[in-house]
Amino acid sequence: MMSFSFLPNAVLVLCVGALVQMLGVAIGRNVARDAVIGLLVLVASLVAVSMPTVLYMAGSVALFAPDVWASYSAVLIILSAIAIHIMSWRNAVVSDATVGSEYYLLLTLATLGGVSMTGAVHDVSFFLGLETLSLPLLGLIAFRNGRIDAGEAAMKYIVLSGVASAMLLFGFALTYLETGSLRFIAPNTGDMPEPLLATMGTVLVLSGMFFKLSAVPFHLWLADVLEGTSIPVAALVAVLSKIALFAAMVRYFASVNLYMSGPATNEVIAVAILSMVGGNLLALVQTDLRRMLAGSSIAHIGYLLVAFLSPGPLSFASSAFYLAAYSVSTLGIFALMAGIMPQGTDIRDWHGMFRRRPMAAAAMSIMLLSLAGIPPAVGFFAKFYIAAAGMAGGRLGLLLILVMSSVIGLYYYLRVIRIMLMPAPVERPEREVTSPWFGNGALIAVLACVTLLFGVFPGTLVDLGRNLIVMPSPPPGSSGQP
Amino acid sequence: MMFALPALVALPFFGGLAAWLSDLRGPARTPWLVSLVTLALQALLLVDLSATTFGPGWRAHFAAPWVSMLGIDIRFDMDGVSLVLLWLNLLIAIPTVLLCTRHVRDRPGLYQFLLLATIAGVNGVFLSTDMFLFFCFWELMLLPLFGVLLIWGHADRARVTLKFFLFTQGSGLLMLLSILALAVINAHDTGVLTFNYFVLAQVAGHSFLAPTIMLGFLIAFAVKMPMLPFHVWQPDTYAESPTAASVLLAGILSKTGAYGMIRFVAQMFPSATAQIAPLMIALGVIGILYCAWLAVAQDDVKRVIAYSSISHLGYIVLGVFSGTRVGTEGAVIQMVAHGLSTGALFIIAGFVEERTGTRDMRRLGGLWPAMPQFSAFAMFFTAASLGLPGIGNFVGEFMTLLGAWQISHVATFLAAFGAVLSSVYALTMMKRIFYGPAVIEGSQPLGAPSTPHLAVLGVATVLLLVLGFYPQPVLDLSTPGSLHPQSLSLAEEPAR
Numbered sequence: 001m002m003s004f005s006f007l008p009n010a011v012l013v014l015c016v017g018a019l020v021q022m023l024g025v026a027i028g029r030n031v032a033r034d035a036v037i038g039l040l041v042l043v044a045s046l047v048a049v050s051m052p053t054v055l056y057m058a059g060s061v062a063l064f065a066p067d068v069w070a071s072y073s074a075v076l077i078i079l080s081a082i083a084i085h086i087m088s089w090r091n092a093v094v095s096d097a098t099v100g101s102e103y104y105l106l107l108t109l110a111t112l113g114g115v116s117m118t119g120a121v122h123d124v125s126f127f128l129g130l131e132t133l134s135l136p137l138l139g140l141i142a143f144r145n146g147r148i149d150a151g152e153a154a155m156k157y158i159v160l161s162g163v164a165s166a167m168l169l170f171g172f173a174l175t176y177l178e179t180g181s182l183r184f185i186a187p188n189t190g191d192m193p194e195p196l197l198a199t200m201g202t203v204l205v206l207s208g209m210f211f212k213l214s215a216v217p218f219h220l221w222l223a224d225v226l227e228g229t230s231i232p233v234a235a236l237v238a239v240l241s242k243i244a245l246f247a248a249m250v251r252y253f254a255s256v257n258l259y260m261s262g263p264a265t266n267e268v269i270a271v272a273i274l275s276m277v278g279g280n281l282l283a284l285v286q287t288d289l290r291r292m293l294a295g296s297s298i299a300h301i302g303y304l305l306v307a308f309l310s311p312g313p314l315s316f317a318s319s320a321f322y323l324a325a326y327s328v329s330t331l332g333i334f335a336l337m338a339g340i341m342p343q344g345t346d347i348r349d350w351h352g353m354f355r356r357r358p359m360a361a362a363a364m365s366i367m368l369l370s371l372a373g374i375p376p377a378v379g380f381f382a383k384f385y386i387a388a389a390g391m392a393g394g395r396l397g398l399l400l401i402l403v404m405s406s407v408i409g410l411y412y413y414l415r416v417i418r419i420m421l422m423p424a425p426v427e428r429p430e431r432e433v434t435s436p437w438f439g440n441g442a443l444i445a446v447l448a449c450v451t452l453l454f455g456v457f458p459g460t461l462v463d464l465g466r467n468l469i470v471m472p473s474p475p476p477g478s479s480g481q482p
Numbered sequence: 483m484m485f486a487l488p489a490l491v492a493l494p495f496f497g498g499l500a501a502w503l504s505d506l507r508g509p510a511r512t513p514w515l516v517s518l519v520t521l522a523l524q525a526l527l528l529v530d531l532s533a534t535t536f537g538p539g540w541r542a543h544f545a546a547p548w549v550s551m552l553g554i555d556i557r558f559d560m561d562g563v564s565l566v567l568l569w570l571n572l573l574i575a576i577p578t579v580l581l582c583t584r585h586v587r588d589r590p591g592l593y594q595f596l597l598l599a600t601i602a603g604v605n606g607v608f609l610s611t612d613m614f615l616f617f618c619f620w621e622l623m624l625l626p627l628f629g630v631l632l633i634w635g636h637a638d639r640a641r642v643t644l645k646f647f648l649f650t651q652g653s654g655l656l657m658l659l660s661i662l663a664l665a666v667i668n669a670h671d672t673g674v675l676t677f678n679y680f681v682l683a684q685v686a687g688h689s690f691l692a693p694t695i696m697l698g699f700l701i702a703f704a705v706k707m708p709m710l711p712f713h714v715w716q717p718d719t720y721a722e723s724p725t726a727a728s729v730l731l732a733g734i735l736s737k738t739g740a741y742g743m744i745r746f747v748a749q750m751f752p753s754a755t756a757q758i759a760p761l762m763i764a765l766g767v768i769g770i771l772y773c774a775w776l777a778v779a780q781d782d783v784k785r786v787i788a789y790s791s792i793s794h795l796g797y798i799v800l801g802v803f804s805g806t807r808v809g810t811e812g813a814v815i816q817m818v819a820h821g822l823s824t825g826a827l828f829i830i831a832g833f834v835e836e837r838t839g840t841r842d843m844r845r846l847g848g849l850w851p852a853m854p855q856f857s858a859f860a861m862f863f864t865a866a867s868l869g870l871p872g873i874g875n876f877v878g879e880f881m882t883l884l885g886a887w888q889i890s891h892v893a894t895f896l897a898a899f900g901a902v903l904s905s906v907y908a909l910t911m912m913k914r915i916f917y918g919p920a921v922i923e924g925s926q927p928l929g930a931p932s933t934p935h936l937a938v939l940g941v942a943t944v945l946l947l948v949l950g951f952y953p954q955p956v957l958d959l960s961t962p963g964s965l966h967p968q969s970l971s972l973a974e975e976p977a978r
Contacts, residue, residue: 374621391662406655410648
């Protein structure tokens with residue numbers, strides 16, 4: 001089915017869905033019904049992504065580019081949102097009947113923001129998407145309103161997110177000043193009257209994005225936010241918003257030759273190195289599983305940047321593969337935490353898990369192995385793919401740092417597996433484990449199977465990524481004025 | 483016959499899986515029986531393979547596409563060296579499975595699965611000729627051992643296991659970079675992305691980056707083996723492992739490093755190997771002497787064997803990097819002999835520990851009257867390890883020294899001196915454990931060894947003697963298959 005609109009299908013479906021959910025809340029509260037509606041909206045948007053869109057151009061400025069890259073990242077985002085939706089159900093916080101309905105509404109809105117960012121080719125559409133993602137996220141982070149640390153996390157998030165948005169806007173303004181264009185693409189600084197201003201614009205936009213991606217040295221909020229909020233929301237911050245931002249960043253830099261050493265390229269290189277090393281070191285010393293995952297997620301952004309910095313046939317394909325692998329494994333760990341031990345995120349609470357819950361411990365080990373990049377999990381192939389892209393791009397120095405920091409990473413991932421294998425020390429009381437509800441159990445099983453299957457047979461996902469070898473397209477009429 | 487090679491990898495894995503599943507219900511002995519049947523089937527497969535394939539060079543081949551987008555295939559080739567090491571792997575695997583009933587009462591099915599999965603991974607390493615697949619197996623074979631060490635290891639296992647894993651995996655990642663560099667250079671030159679060993683070997687021969695790329699491989703193998711500057715993980719790991727894991731680690735996993743040096747360093751990068759040979763021979767000699775010296779000073783039985791193991795592996799380095807045919811053949815013989823004798827010594831050490839409750843030689847002594855059969859076997863394997871003529875180890879050491887003689891007289895002289903030191907620590911160990919007055923309280927016999935124990939040690943004895951007196955069959959096999967394009971009739975057929 002073809003459709004003509006000036007919004008991509010998925011964005012349209014999510015907008016309408018959010019309206020329906022609001023209407024539902026206005027008519028009467030029923031958490032179960034609202035949860036089902038939320039799920040249906042997400043599934044419908046997933047269907048909508050797969051339909052080809054012909055965008056109706058309002059005026060001469062394109063707002064969205066419905067290309068393969070956008071669809072791929074949108075599918076990833078929506079699938080993650082569905083996973084988060086499933087693991088939220090029966091979560092103690094969300095089940096609160098007085099506020100539960102809004103939770104699903106906010107989840108839909110955040111997804112809407114993420115999906116619009118993936119296709120945005122205009123500063124305005126990108127910024128609207130970003131804020132549509134960030135503001136619901138604030139509400140979700142503060143959702144445990146009885147808890148003091150939720151408030152702390154939300155405050156940290158809103159202040160730093162505001163700073164990041166301000167930097168982005170300033171960057172856009174400088175770019176506009178220099179080029180007179182609001183196209184969401186890094187300006188070519190070579191032929192500008194004031195190259196310095198254009199460069200500053202790019203660097204500011206980049207820094208704003210790194211803030212939101214929580215790459216080192218803009219990472220300080222992530223661990224606190226993940227620790228303060230509930231587990232499904234932590235998954236949202238760690239997975240969904242990162243996919244959206246990374247997808248947008250790739251599009252923003254489609255115009256820049258990343259081989260050429262320049263201010264922007266240098267910043268990305270520095271941030272990649274710092275993120276790989278810093279993220280892993282941060283995770284190394286943590287005793288809380290969520291804080292450890294925060295460090296690990298920072299490190300994985302660093303690995304992704306290595307692929308991003310190695311333009312070539314493998315670059316986009318490998319980042320696409322890596323995003324999928326990272327999302328599956330990280331979501332799996334969060335789903336397990338939400339299902340097995342929602343209150344116990346201290347690593348020591350997981351002592352002896354292989355005896356108490358062998359299947360859950362096995363699934364957890366698979367996810368951790370995947371993040372650590374050990375066969376047969378999909379993370380191994382993903383890391384291999386990234387390394388191949390880096391090698392093809394001649395980024396040997398970055399790859400050596402990737403290897404070194406991966407070894408640090410191995411240590412803390414394996415430490416968790418070791419703790420799950422070893423019996424608990426006697427003096428420490430065992431924390432009670434709960435059974436995940438059926439849907440979450442199924443989700444964990446599916447994610448674990450996907451991690452293993454794509455690890456052993458990565459061919460399908462690689463073929464899927466082949467389409468992405470073509471760079472994300474600049475908007476039509478790319479040479480023109482706004 | 484086409485599927486014999488992948489079957490060698492799949493069979494132990496699925497057999498182990500069956501053993502694990504059979505443990506969920508049914509009597510406690512079923513998993514043990516299932517794994518024995520699996521190994522028996524593997525033995526039949528190997529007999530069949532040995533009987534139906536002939537000649538020097540590549541004897542069997544299998545290829546199927548895997549990730550065709552990136553030029554990754556499932557690709558197995560077997561030459562004589564692989565065949566010898568596959569047999570060694572099987573011979574080492576049998577006792578680890580056969581003798582485990584006593585120590586492992588806790589979750590025996592899982593234990594069998596992990597052991598057999600390791601064996602499957604090692605088989606994969608010896609057979610893969612797709613570099614990506616090789617790397618997969620290289621990393622994969624460690625994972626089950628990680629579990630074995632953590633669940634069934636000794637007191638200090640937590641720290642030691644992580645150390646072991648970090649060392650081996652970290653060095654493996656360096657090898658990954660080297661593999662990728664080769665693939666990328668090849669793709670750059672020919673426009674085809676492939677991980678085929680034979681194709682990449684051609685690139686490796688020509689590229690001016692060869693010395694750098696080779697280092698990645700070399701470090702990975704040197705850590706796994708281990709060689710001198712990279713050995714710090716090894717004594718701890720061997721000492722804290724359960725017996726079966728020690729036997730596997732010393733018997734076969736160290737040989738994957740040596741195998742890699744022959745196949746992926748010496749064969750792939752002949753000129754770069756020749757350049758670095760003096761350094762490697764020097765390190766090999768220092769390793770032989772230094773670790774023998776360290777072995778003299780140890781009180782822990784397993785640590786003595788661990789250090790002696792590094793020392794003896796030095797001869798393999800000497801043989802491989804001598805660049806001579808006799809040296810390489812000697813290295814293969816040394817691998818087999820060392821695998822058998824060290825494995826047997828670890829079994830004996832494990833038995834002593836199990837019966838007396840200690841590995842500390844200061845608290846042992848005079849065990850000969852209490853366990854006469856075992857003491858006799860211990861004497862034999864000690865003699866093997868110190869290189870008594872007539873036993874396989876002597877042939878291996880002599881041939882590697884013969885190879886090294888053509889490169890450096892001084893190095894050979896010093897390396898030969900290692901044999902003196904090895905007599906010192908080996909005989910000291912014998913004396914402290916088995917001779918002298920009995921130290922353990924009460925003179926009750928420590929229990930006769932079970933028939934499987936005696937059978938396993940007996941078979942190892944016979945094999946070492948055969949290897950010592952008539953090594954020709956192994957020598958015939960131990961020339962690696964050539965990489966020359968015209969000799970690749972088996973290996974060259976396209977995968978897709």
